[in-house]
Amino acid sequence: MNALAATNRNFRHAARILGLDSKLERSLLIPFREIKVECTIPKDDGTLVSYVGFRVQHDNARGPMKGGIRYHPEVDPDEVNALAQLMTWKTAVADIPYGGAKGGIGCTPRELSKSELERLTRVFTQKIHDLIGVNTDVPAPDMGTNAQTMAWILDEYSKFHGHSPAIVTGKPIDLGGSLGREAATGRGVVFGTEALLSEHGKSIKDLTFVIQGFGNVGSWAARLIHERGGKVIAVNDITGAIKNPNGIDIPALLKFKNDTGNLKGFPGGDSLDANELLTLECDVLIPCALGGVLSRENAADVKAKFIIEAANHPTDPEADEILSKKGVIILPDIYANSGGVTVSYFEWVQNIQGFMWDEDKVNHELQRYMTRAFQNIKSMCQSHNCNLRMGAFTLGVNRVARATLLRGWEA
Numbered sequence: 001m002n003a004l005a006a007t008n009r010n011f012r013h014a015a016r017i018l019g020l021d022s023k024l025e026r027s028l029l030i031p032f033r034e035i036k037v038e039c040t041i042p043k044d045d046g047t048l049v050s051y052v053g054f055r056v057q058h059d060n061a062r063g064p065m066k067g068g069i070r071y072h073p074e075v076d077p078d079e080v081n082a083l084a085q086l087m088t089w090k091t092a093v094a095d096i097p098y099g100g101a102k103g104g105i106g107c108t109p110r111e112l113s114k115s116e117l118e119r120l121t122r123v124f125t126q127k128i129h130d131l132i133g134v135n136t137d138v139p140a141p142d143m144g145t146n147a148q149t150m151a152w153i154l155d156e157y158s159k160f161h162g163h164s165p166a167i168v169t170g171k172p173i174d175l176g177g178s179l180g181r182e183a184a185t186g187r188g189v190v191f192g193t194e195a196l197l198s199e200h201g202k203s204i205k206d207l208t209f210v211i212q213g214f215g216n217v218g219s220w221a222a223r224l225i226h227e228r229g230g231k232v233i234a235v236n237d238i239t240g241a242i243k244n245p246n247g248i249d250i251p252a253l254l255k256f257k258n259d260t261g262n263l264k265g266f267p268g269g270d271s272l273d274a275n276e277l278l279t280l281e282c283d284v285l286i287p288c289a290l291g292g293v294l295s296r297e298n299a300a301d302v303k304a305k306f307i308i309e310a311a312n313h314p315t316d317p318e319a320d321e322i323l324s325k326k327g328v329i330i331l332p333d334i335y336a337n338s339g340g341v342t343v344s345y346f347e348w349v350q351n352i353q354g355f356m357w358d359e360d361k362v363n364h365e366l367q368r369y370m371t372r373a374f375q376n377i378k379s380m381c382q383s384h385n386c387n388l389r390m391g392a393f394t395l396g397v398n399r400v401a402r403a404t405l406l407r408g409w410e411a
Helices: 003-018 022-028 079-094 113-126 147-161 184-199 218-226 248-262 315-327 339-353 359-383 388-406
Strands: 033-042 048-059 065-072 099-106 139-143 210-212 231-237 240-242 270-272 283-288 306-308 329-331
Touching: 003 022, 003 079, 003 210, 003 315, 022 359, 022 388, 033 079, 033 113, 048 065, 048 079, 048 113, 065 339, 079 099, 079 184, 079 339, 079 359, 079 388, 099 113, 099 139, 113 147, 139 147, 139 339, 184 218, 184 283, 184 329, 184 339, 184 359, 218 231, 218 248, 240 339, 240 359, 315 329, 329 388, 339 359, 359 388
Parallel strands: 065 099, 065 139, 210 231, 210 283, 283 306, 306 329
Antiparallel strands: 033 048, 048 099, 231 240, 240 270
């Protein structure tokens, strides 16, 4: 089941639990606006090449739309649509005043030079600059984009609208980016994990963790879990997988990856088949990479007691049912990885005020938001007698539906 079908299914289930009016339900599913633009740039050798850029703006009932821009060869409208919708529910769960959006360009960033990427980003910004805005739609980095991409968007947008640091988040610190943004998603994952474990009378200190994916989110989560005394017994990324039942020395692994560019050959652990990683014996499994990694093929073999969804949509619905029956507790993506968008919100607030926070304040506020959102999800679970995923979806959908009705939906 693809991401869009799964998101729609979760939404419909939540709408049924909440007893939403069927017309309102249909209205909430349809995106506010879908944008598709042609981006033609000269390559470094002088030949012209065309790419297709998308931006799906899903809902703005609770505030400006917010979501990443990804550069990836498989940016297809269906997926962008699902991710935009997911952002609407995610920002509502986190209780930050945004709606959802998502965008991207169908390209392979590895095959483009830096100057080609800059030209592409600027052309894309020229095509959509009057449809995004500080109070309309605020982009952020995603797969294949980074702080530099945001700097180019900021510069190009500012040519039309004057200096506007709040137009994008995830910027370089020197251009108004927030301290703590780099680690935010991984840190949020850890705060969410702490909230869930303390509900079950446990703490990170005594448990074993398997982390799938060692990019930004996975490496920060591993580092913070290690600092809190948790034992990370296996990690992987595209370059390979390693395990050490006594716990991997994460700072040493980070240094090794930084020096060599891969995990393979790290002396502090044995190599492992990447497919075995998800079914290792551990307390907590944290998928931090791509969607759909837990499916009906492997779900029955998962031995973890808790799954923290740091990736978007790592568990498809069939796997969800199998795992629930086994009594595995899943902390859903729409809450677990919302640390990134929460600190993006802090960045936007700082830019609008023209007043920057220190890193301690950013991390303290993030912890407050993550802990409060978890309590809100738990109370939805209790009142609707449902699991954490439906608790989060009902919380998010209910907030957006209420905002929509209050603003005068039928007028």
